[in-house]
Amino acid sequence: MIEIRFHGRGGQGAVTAAEILAKAAFKDGKYSQAFPFFGVERRGAPVMAFTRIDAEPINLRYQVYNPDYVVVLDDGLLSVVDVYFGLKENGEVIINTHEEVKSENHTVFDIDATGIALEYLGVNIVNTIILGYFAKRTGEVSIESLLEVIKETFPGPIGEKNAAAAQKAYDMA
Amino acid sequence: MAKEIMTTNRAVAEAVKLAKPKVVPVYPITPQTTISEYLAQFVADGDLDAEYIRVESEHSAISATLGASEAGVRVFTATSSQGLMLMHEILFAAAGMRSPIVMANANRAISAPLNIWNDQQDSIAQRDAGWIQIYVENAQEAFDTILQSYRIAENEEVMLPVMVCLDGFILTHTVEPVDLLDQKDVDTFLGPYVPKFAYLDPERPMSLGNFADPGYYTEARYDMQVAMDKSMDLIKEVGAEFGEKFGRDYGLVEPYLCEDAEIIIIAMGSMCSTVRHVVDELRAKGEKVGLLKVRSYRPFPFEEIDEIVKNADKLAVLDKNFSFGIGGALFADLKTKCHKEAYGFILGLGGRDVIPEYIEEAVELTKNPVKEVTWLGLKEDE
Amino acid sequence: MVSMGCAISEPGSSRKNKTGGWRTFKPILDKDACVDCDNCIMFCPEGCINKDHDIDYDYCKGCGICNVECPVQAIKMEIE
Amino acid sequence: MKIPEEELLAPGHRGCAGCGASIGVRLALKVLGRNTVVVCATGCLDVMTSPYPETAWEVPWIHVAFENAGAVASGVERALKTQGKEDVNIVAFGGDGGTADIGLQSLSGAMERGHNMTYICYDNEAYMNTGIQRSGATPFGASTTTSPAGNLSFGEDKPKKNMAFIMAAHGIPYVATASIAYPEDFMKKVKKAAETKGPAYIHLQQPCTTGWGFKPDQTIQLGRLAVETGAWGLFEIENGEFRVTYRPQERKQVIEYLSAQKRFKHLKEEQINEIQEFVDNQCEELGI
Numbered sequence A: 001m002i003e004i005r006f007h008g009r010g011g012q013g014a015v016t017a018a019e020i021l022a023k024a025a026f027k028d029g030k031y032s033q034a035f036p037f038f039g040v041e042r043r044g045a046p047v048m049a050f051t052r053i054d055a056e057p058i059n060l061r062y063q064v065y066n067p068d069y070v071v072v073l074d075d076g077l078l079s080v081v082d083v084y085f086g087l088k089e090n091g092e093v094i095i096n097t098h099e100e101v102k103s104e105n106h107t108v109f110d111i112d113a114t115g116i117a118l119e120y121l122g123v124n125i126v127n128t129i130i131l132g133y134f135a136k137r138t139g140e141v142s143i144e145s146l147l148e149v150i151k152e153t154f155p156g157p158i159g160e161k162n163a164a165a166a167q168k169a170y171d172m173a
Numbered sequence B: 001m002a003k004e005i006m007t008t009n010r011a012v013a014e015a016v017k018l019a020k021p022k023v024v025p026v027y028p029i030t031p032q033t034t035i036s037e038y039l040a041q042f043v044a045d046g047d048l049d050a051e052y053i054r055v056e057s058e059h060s061a062i063s064a065t066l067g068a069s070e071a072g073v074r075v076f077t078a079t080s081s082q083g084l085m086l087m088h089e090i091l092f093a094a095a096g097m098r099s100p101i102v103m104a105n106a107n108r109a110i111s112a113p114l115n116i117w118n119d120q121q122d123s124i125a126q127r128d129a130g131w132i133q134i135y136v137e138n139a140q141e142a143f144d145t146i147l148q149s150y151r152i153a154e155n156e157e158v159m160l161p162v163m164v165c166l167d168g169f170i171l172t173h174t175v176e177p178v179d180l181l182d183q184k185d186v187d188t189f190l191g192p193y194v195p196k197f198a199y200l201d202p203e204r205p206m207s208l209g210n211f212a213d214p215g216y217y218t219e220a221r222y223d224m225q226v227a228m229d230k231s232m233d234l235i236k237e238v239g240a241e242f243g244e245k246f247g248r249d250y251g252l253v254e255p256y257l258c259e260d261a262e263i264i265i266i267a268m269g270s271m272c273s274t275v276r277h278v279v280d281e282l283r284a285k286g287e288k289v290g291l292l293k294v295r296s297y298r299p300f301p302f303e304e305i306d307e308i309v310k311n312a313d314k315l316a317v318l319d320k321n322f323s324f325g326i327g328g329a330l331f332a333d334l335k336t337k338c339h340k341e342a343y344g345f346i347l348g349l350g351g352r353d354v355i356p357e358y359i360e361e362a363v364e365l366t367k368n369p370v371k372e373v374t375w376l377g378l379k380e381d382e
Numbered sequence C: 001m002v003s004m005g006c007a008i009s010e011p012g013s014s015r016k017n018k019t020g021g022w023r024t025f026k027p028i029l030d031k032d033a034c035v036d037c038d039n040c041i042m043f044c045p046e047g048c049i050n051k052d053h054d055i056d057y058d059y060c061k062g063c064g065i066c067n068v069e070c071p072v073q074a075i076k077m078e079i080e
Numbered sequence D: 001m002k003i004p005e006e007e008l009l010a011p012g013h014r015g016c017a018g019c020g021a022s023i024g025v026r027l028a029l030k031v032l033g034r035n036t037v038v039v040c041a042t043g044c045l046d047v048m049t050s051p052y053p054e055t056a057w058e059v060p061w062i063h064v065a066f067e068n069a070g071a072v073a074s075g076v077e078r079a080l081k082t083q084g085k086e087d088v089n090i091v092a093f094g095g096d097g098g099t100a101d102i103g104l105q106s107l108s109g110a111m112e113r114g115h116n117m118t119y120i121c122y123d124n125e126a127y128m129n130t131g132i133q134r135s136g137a138t139p140f141g142a143s144t145t146t147s148p149a150g151n152l153s154f155g156e157d158k159p160k161k162n163m164a165f166i167m168a169a170h171g172i173p174y175v176a177t178a179s180i181a182y183p184e185d186f187m188k189k190v191k192k193a194a195e196t197k198g199p200a201y202i203h204l205q206q207p208c209t210t211g212w213g214f215k216p217d218q219t220i221q222l223g224r225l226a227v228e229t230g231a232w233g234l235f236e237i238e239n240g241e242f243r244v245t246y247r248p249q250e251r252k253q254v255i256e257y258l259s260a261q262k263r264f265k266h267l268k269e270e271q272i273n274e275i276q277e278f279v280d281n282q283c284e285e286l287g288i
Helices: A014-027 A075-079 A113-120 A127-138 A143-153 A157-172 B008-019 B033-044 B058-070 B081-096 B139-153 B183-190 B217-246 B271-284 B302-309 B329-337 B356-367 C039-043 C065-069 D020-032 D044-049 D069-082 D096-101 D104-113 D163-168 D183-195 D209-213 D216-229 D254-258 D269-286
Strands: A002-009 A031-037 A046-054 A069-072 A092-096 A107-111 B002-007 B023-025 B051-053 B076-080 B102-107 B132-135 B162-167 B175-180 B253-256 B263-267 B289-294 B296-298 B314-319 B341-346 B373-375 C025-029 C075-079 D036-040 D061-063 D089-095 D118-123 D174-179 D200-205 D234-238 D241-246
Touching: A002 A014, A002 A075, A014 A031, A014 A046, A014 A127, A014 A143, A014 B002, A014 B175, A069 A075, A069 A127, A075 A092, A092 A127, A107 A127, A113 A127, A113 A157, A127 A143, A127 A157, A143 A157, B002 B008, B008 B033, B008 B076, B008 B102, B008 B139, B008 B162, B008 B175, B008 B183, B023 B058, B023 B076, B023 D069, B033 B051, B033 B076, B051 B058, B051 D069, B058 B076, B058 B081, B058 D069, B058 D104, B076 B081, B081 B102, B081 B217, B102 B139, B132 B139, B132 B217, B139 B162, B139 B175, B139 B183, B139 B217, B183 B217, B217 B296, B253 B271, B253 B302, B263 B271, B263 B302, B263 B329, B263 B356, B271 B289, B271 B356, B289 B302, B302 B329, B314 B329, B314 B356, B329 B341, B341 B356, C025 C065, C039 C065, C065 C075, C065 D216, D020 D036, D020 D044, D020 D089, D020 D118, D020 D183, D020 D216, D036 D044, D036 D069, D044 D089, D069 D089, D069 D104, D069 D118, D089 D096, D096 D104, D096 D118, D096 D163, D104 D118, D104 D163, D118 D183, D163 D174, D163 D200, D163 D234, D174 D183, D174 D216, D183 D200, D183 D234, D183 D241, D209 D216, D216 D254, D254 D269
Parallel strands: A002 A069, A069 A092, A092 A107, B023 B051, B076 B102, B102 B162, B132 B162, B263 B289, B263 B314, B314 B341, B341 B373, D036 D061, D036 D089, D089 D118, D118 D200, D174 D200
Antiparallel strands: A002 A046, A031 A046, A031 B175, B002 B175, B132 B296, B253 B289, C025 C075, D174 D234, D234 D241
16 A cells, blocks of 8 residues: 655645545556545645555555655645655655755655646646656556546646646656 | 545435435535535536525524425435534434434534534434434445435334434545446335325325324334334345345444454444454454444444354444543443443544554553543643 | 324314313304304404304304404303 | 405314414415415414324424424425425414524525515514513513513513514515404415515514413404504515505504503503604604
C-alpha cells in the first residue's frame, strides 16, 4: 500500500487532488481511498487530504501518519506546517514552488506548477498540474487514467485545459 | 453492475435514487450535506422523479417526511448530529405511527462543545425512539443497506422506520470503490410501496396519529416491540436474499475470526475496518483475537452475539459514545444479558482518530484489566 | 392488540360516544315558532341539529347556544 | 350562500359544551367537502376529536405534534401531488399556541415554500388544552394562569401578536381574519382560500367558554361583541390587496366585550381606557 498526504490551503483543491488521484488509481485497476482532514477552516487556511492506493481492498479508517509521498500545493505552507511530519524514510516530497527547496532527510522535487497554471488556466489552481508531475515522478498512477479523471471531474473546456496542463507537468518531470 | 468510486454520501444518494422515493424533505447539515445536494441535483436533472422539499429545519424535515409517508408514498430524508437531536420528538412519532421511513444519519458529535466530527452519540441518543438502527462500515455497505432498509421498513409485520448510520467524514467524505446496482434489479428487489394499514385518502378516510388513553397506549407500544422482534429475522432474511441476488450478504452481526478467538472485540461502524486490520496483525503475532461487528444495534441481536462469543474468554467493547454514569451504550446494552467478562472502551469521540494503537491498547487492557470502562487516548492534564 | 399505529379506519366513529348525558338543560324547539333561519344548525358545536331542526339528544350537550342565537325565541331550555 | 348540510365533524367528540373550535371546524369542513385532508396540530381540537379507537373526523385526518402542522401538511401536499391528487384540499388546523408560538417556524416555512394548502388558526387566545396559559395571541389585559392578575399585575402586559400581517408579509396569495360568529363571512373566506393556488391563511377568532370565562351559551355572542366593538377586525388580503369584509354600523364600547368575560374582570378603568385607545387605533389603521 502507498499513502499520500496532500497539503494545501482551503480553496486550492487539495481535497479534489486526493480524490482525483484515488479515482485515477482505481481506473488503473487498483483499490484506492481518498478523504480529507476536514476542518471548519475557510478559504486560505491550511488543509490536508489523504489518498491510499493498494492492490488489495483497503481496510484502514484512520488518517495517514506515515506517508510515502507528500504533495504540497503551496510553498507558503512550508513556514506554517511541518510537511515532512511522519514521512517514511525513503519517502518523497513534491512541492509547488519556483525556488529550490532542500531537505536534509528527504528527496524533494520542486515544480513551478503555479507558472503552468497561470499559463494554461489563467488562475493559480495547481492541483491537476501537480498530479501530472506526480504521475511521472512516482509512477503510482498512469497519465492516461489521470487525464480521464481530470476531464470527468471538470467537464468541458476547463477539463481540457486542466488535462493539457497536467500533461505539460508530466512531460516536465 | 458497475464498479465506481465515490464518497459514501454519494453512494447513499445513488441508492436513494434507485429506491425511487416520491418525497424527499431534507435540510442540509455537515457532514450529511452532500447527500442533500446530490438528491437535489438528481431531482433538478430529472434523474429522480420526486418532490424535493427544501424545509426550514430538521424538525420540519422529519415532519414533512412523516406527513408524506402517511399520505402513502415512499420517502427518504437524511440528517446528522444536532439535526437528529432536533428531530428527536418526531422520531418517536414516526415509529409510533408505524411509518416506514428510511433515513440516513451521518454520525457526528453533539454540542457542547461544538464539534463537526464523527462519533455516534447522536444516533445512540435516539436508540429508544422505536427506529431500527443499522450501523454501516463502508460505502458499499451504506449503499446496500439503504436498499435493504426499504424492504425491512415496509414489511407488513414490521412497519418501523429505519435509520442507516454512517460515520461522518470517515465514511461520508471518503472516496472509495462501490458496486452500484441496476435500476431493474433494484426494482425487482424492492417492488413498489403500497400502503396497507394507514394512509390519507379521501376515498377511504382514516384518522392517523390519534390520541390514546391508558387503555390503549401500552398495547400500542407493545406492538412496536413485537414488530422490532420480527424485524430481527427480517433483517437476516433480506440480507441473505440480497446476498443471493447481488453477491454481498448481510446479517444482524458480522463475525471476523471469532471461532477460536480468546478475546473478541465488539464494535460498530467504520472503525470495524481498522479493527480487522489490527486483528490480522495480532493474529500474525499468534494472538487469538477476533472482531464481532454489530450491524443492527436496534433490534439488539443478543442471541447472535451470545452464540458467537460463547467460546471466547473476554470481550472488549468499543464505543464512540458515552452514557454518563454507566459507560458506552453498546457495552452497557451487552452487559444486560451477556455475562461474559467484558470491558468497555470509549474512543473516537468528536473525531478523535481511531488508530490501531488504541485498539491494541484495548486488547491489552482486556487481558490485564484495570477498570471496567476505560477512555482510550485521553490526554491527562497538560 | 391495537390497529397499526393506532390508526382509526372508521370515520365519524365518535358517534359511539353519546354525549347527551353531559346535559343539565335541554333545548326544546317549538317548530311552529321556528322561522327557518338555521342559526341553531349553524352554531351548534355538536352539529347535532338536522335540516328539519330536529335536535339529536343523544349528542346535545345542552350548551344553549341555539337558545341564545334563535332570533324568535323558539328554543327554550328546560332542566333535565 | 347555500350552506351544505353534510356534517363532516361527527358528534360524540369531547369538546366542552359551547365549544367554539368545533363550530369553526364544522363550518370550514362544510365548505371544503369530502375531498379534503386535514392536518391538525396538538391542541384541544386534536385531543377532543381523536381518542382511540373513535374519531370525529369524516375526512382523512392526521396529527403528529404541536409545532409541525405546517411541515406535516407540506409533506402530505407533495405526496398527494405525486399521486395525481392535486385537487384534494389540504387544510391544517392549529390553535393560537400551535400557530403563533411553537408552530410559527414550520408554518412560516410552509407558507414561504408556497405549498397549496389552507392553514386555519383557531384562535382562542391562550393555551386552553393545558389549562389557560398565556400564548403570543393572548390579548393585553387578559388574566391567564401564567399571566395572572395579581397585586402587581393586571394580567397579560403585551398586545396580541398580529399573525395575519405576519403571514401577509410572506407574500402569500390569500390571508384573512374571521370569526365563528360571522359564519357566512368565514365560509366565503374558506372557499376563497381553498380555491387559491398556493398557500392561504385564515385567522379565526373563536371564543372559549372555559378559557375566557363565560356561560357556554354565550360563545357566539362573545364573538359578535369582539367584532362589534372592533376588538377583532374582519378583513382579507387577497394578492396583496387589503379589504375590510365587515364594518360594524356603530362600534360598541370595548367595555361591553371585556366585562362579559372573567379573564378581564380584574381590569381597572385605566387599563380599560388603554384597551379602548388601542382598539380605536387598530380600527383606524384597518379602516373599520
